[in-house]
Amino acid sequence: MLKRTVPVAIAFVVGLWFVIQYFVPAGWSQQSLTDATNWAKILLGFAYILGLYSLVHVHWLRIRRRQPGYGYSLLVYLGLGVTVALGMVGEVEKAWNLLAGGSASFADFQTYGGPNWTSGVDWIYTYVLYPASATMFSILAFFIASAAYRTFRARTLEAALLLVAAAIVMFGRVPLSAAIDQAIPQFADWIMAYPNMAVKRAILIGVTLGMVATSLRIIFGIERAYLGGD
Amino acid sequence: MHWLLRIDRRLIYALVAIAIGLPTLWRFRLPIAPSPPVEGVHSAIEALEPGQVLLASLDFDPASAPELEPMSRAVLRHAFRKRLRVIAMTHWPQGVGLANQIVEQTVREFDEITVAFERFASRQQAEQRRAALAGQPLAEALGGPAAVGAAGTAVIRAGAGSVRSRSGAEPPAWSPALLQALGQAEPGSSALVEDPERGWYLLAVRERTPSLRYGEDYVFLGQRAGLGILIVSMGQSMHAAFPADAAGRPTREMPVFRGVETLGDVDYLICLAAGNSGEAWVAYGAERYKFPMGIGCTAVIAPDLYPYWQAGQITGIVGGVKGAWEYEHLIGIPAQATEMVPAQTVAHMVVIALIAICNLGYFLSRRRGGAR
Structure with missing residues (x-):
């Protein structure tokens, strides 16, 4: 029952309600939409964790089984590890300052970029991700010409x-x-x-x-x- | 099989490389007539009054940047030139750094730049003067008592197209070359710019003063997950969706949000997208919260958006490099896209020629009974 009936019942009630909600402009109706979008945003946070787990797991299996091209999976681990480490070091530094009675505030933990450690992430973005992505996409011009001809x-x-x-x-x-x-x-x-x-x-x-x-x-x-x- | 059907793919790759490379060496101008979809976006932004709010959703990553970055810069230049308040954001996690860079660099083009300059009859003379001053701080040396050419100082807002003489000789008239040379130039750096009517100018940047203020004239919100959910959330409350900007500063206290509580308070939205976020903005945003919008997209997506344009759900479409080129023409600032279009044109012609060759070969070989 918990595996089937309850989820189906939840989908029925919530699904039907949000079909009706679209046509009800009252304040309480709009509030329910706000609440639902807040829940959805929280769920999306967990989806990121799930995505990370899936990525790590898939590539771990490839490495363990020594599948052809498993070296690329090692590169995935390397890229992930270095990027996360460079991104986290700045946050750890801020946390340390906060614990040591420094001036860091909660807002500092949301900061994108910055002059210190986090600039490592910027460097990876500008000099690795940007040219690599642009190169991959640019190669399409050659493939499209060849494919169109053939x-x-x-x-x-x-x-x-x-x-x-x-x-x-x-x-x-x-x-x-x-x-x-x-x-x-x-x-x-x-x-x-x-x-x-x-x-x-x-x-x-x-x-x-x-x-x-x-x-x-x-x-x-x-x-x-x-x-x-x- | 006919030989026309057996052209080596490496030869095709070489042809494409030449087609893209040649126009960058041998520059030529192409006739331009802005298309109605591009005019639709331009005229909607042109109709806005200073102080009105433009929301720019820069939804692309570095892979699509060559197509979407030129139009993003053109639209932002247009918005800042019209003194609109700009709220920028992205749906793409990989696009945060890029979007931030585009916004900040475009904002920088509107700085008040104080320059010292000397004017020369030829490029060679200007270069000789620069070489003679090598090792000295150009910003002080240029236009000083030992000036060689007609000298002076000026205040330039390259992005806004304004050049004000401060002292001495007539400064160079505004041109796209001036914007390119000074847009991101640091104090102390120098540039050579040609004014077709007055001659060659050797310019040195003395100082830059920002004219657009973060949080007041523009803001970059960064990225939040959710696409459709995020758009609905912004429709409920902009501050609930983005309590802080990309740098963690609370948005509620920012003057740029004055009078902007929900998406319905936005005066125009431009979505510059490599994926389907343009359609999501129409479905979850514009239709529900009633605000005008336009879409800039990669050329491959543009045909998908025509139904929305014809139905009046979006005011226009800026499609690919050609769309960006037309937009640059409309705002009078030829830039990246203008440089890219000749290469793209020649590459398209090569693809069309290849298709014609392969079909000619196909028909010839079919006539001989060898076609598959």
């Missing part, structure tokens, strides 16, 4: 239509097209504003109806996969 072929009528539309939009988005003829970017805009929009709307409405249906299934206890188990 796969973008007019094998069927549908593929040909997609190809022509994509070429027009791509060229219409390039400033050079306007220099050749103003009609090219205008036609590209027309493709975006009508055929693209119609399809996007259909997908958006379909996805949203699917979300409504899934939410109702959860509220009424039909969908129970979120409870785990079989």
